[in-house]
Amino acid sequence: MNKTVNQKAWFLILPVLLLVAFSAVIPLMTVVNYSVQDTFGKNQFFWAGLEWFKEMMSSERMWDALGRQIAFSAIILAIEIPLGVFVALNMPKKGFWASLCLVLMSLPLLIPWNVVGTIWQIFGRVDIGLLGYTLSAIGIDYNYTQDFYAAWITVIVMDVWHWTSLVALLAYAGLQSIPDAYYQAAKIDQASRWKVFRFIELPKIMGVLMIAILLRFMDSFMIYTEPFVVTGGGPGNSTTYLSIDLVKMALGQFDLGPAAAFSIMYYLVILLVSYVFYTVMTNLDKRDGH
């Protein structure tokens, strides 16, 4: 059979190409453009080569922000993933209470980020906030605007409050798809509760759990709004994560070149980690024989 050759067919992908160009490629390229130039205002730009990248690589400020960022993501993942799974395991399986739980669980997910920030900002205030006032009243020294630990704990608890539901809902969906026969067989085999979790539930929810980890990692690694509203990155720089630092650099100090170099590296880190997750996930699927 002879295939018809028609090069005009290439034009059919033009709309997609344009869409991707305007939505992703062009904005990214402007950042690349800034990252290799320097400006002293008046819209005059000078070629700077890889200077900004070199500067950023040796910048203590960026490494500190990256360190805080990794610590933040690691801590919230270490809390939210096990906690979410634990919540999912203890949710009712069906009936009225199951529906009620689902609705309650999705509530935090529906609240806009800066509203979450505002809620916790007020909630934690020592003078009028329920949490801050109560803690002070029972003699605990808590002030997130001045104390390093208080600030970190507040930001982490806020994120756990906001996002554990997502993990729980995904894990719950995974658990619901396990046929009853597995639990019945486990009873017949006299498996303990732990073994049921270890050999039935965990393997069956592994797929959705990887997605949950990936989503939570990406979101937490890019977190900006909530800590910015609550602590503004303080006290000092103690809760200045990568995005907050980036905005300070780009808009606060108007250091466009370094900020652009910084964003590109930031983007590459997220891309790299996501790629690793993706590879792990597809390998899990392969082991399943799909």
Added chain:
Amino acid sequence: MAKITLENLAHSYMPNPLNEDDFALKALNHDWADGEAYALLGASGCGKSTLLNIISGLLHPSQGRILFNDRDVTMAPTTQRNIAQVFQFPVVYDTMTVRDNLAFPLRNRGADASYVRDRVQQIANMIGMESMLDRKARGLTADAKQKISLGRGMVREDVNALLFDEPLTVIDPHMKWELRTQLKSLHHEFGHTMIYVTHDQTEALTFADKVAVMHEGRVVQMGTPQELFEAPEHTFVGYFIGSPGMNVLDAKVTGNTAVIAGTQISLGKEFGTPTGKVEIGVRPEFASLQVGNEGLPITIKRVEDVGRHKIVRTDFYGTEINIIAPEGENITPEMNRVVFDTAGINVYADSWRVAPKAA
């Protein structure tokens, strides 16, 4: 091993069952003798699996008691009943190797490591999976997984009973036969009480010493394959067992004669005057075709040659009557009557069999 007694057992999935229709399993009294192989046969949704799950303790009955060797276990959890059960669809622990899967029930009960090793080897041999023992169970084919499930069911030697819930549904036909034979030989060897749920009559009749036929939540008959064939206690048993099933015709019975759509036939036995909805049931094996004026008038619709014999489908005033004719018999269009061998005629009142009066 144990004798299992069901006392006035019934189950409803509704919290407040009002009438009999609300019960998935209707009141039932029965003994499953120690060491016998039973089949529980019935159409889908007739309560077979419900009964099985009550015996294994996965479900607690709405009423009645279950006794193992005269000890009441009605409310005892599954783990205390020492029962093995194999389900319709394969259940394997994906992340474990085949060996660990087979060893799992033994290890959970704290069995000795060397015993576990030998026993797993023995079972693997039985299900033909010795070469795969160190593979992960994940990614095996459905029949391999089901063989593992069967193996896990059989690995414990001291179980009170072995329950099978349509275990061969996902298995290839030739493998089905082989596994069934193995189950049967296992039964001979160890003498476990076995209950095998199926909707396939061949499977039931070849596997079991005794077959319990269930219909709409009730055990309608329990007997040897021969009893089910010769004297079905309920018209459902007649329909369900046999290929094709029993012919059931509305009739008016008085003494030793029946009148069917105006034609009188002899029953050969005395039945009195049964009341209610009276029917007679005759298996196709006991019907034969004739030319003449004797018997019921029929017209032949179709002849199906199935190899060993012929199945003749005929029409009797709108009701189908099936006849099994020997392979060599010549079926001609002139044949216009069907006659029944009186040895094979059963009388039913309201679907239940009426026993003939002793002569």
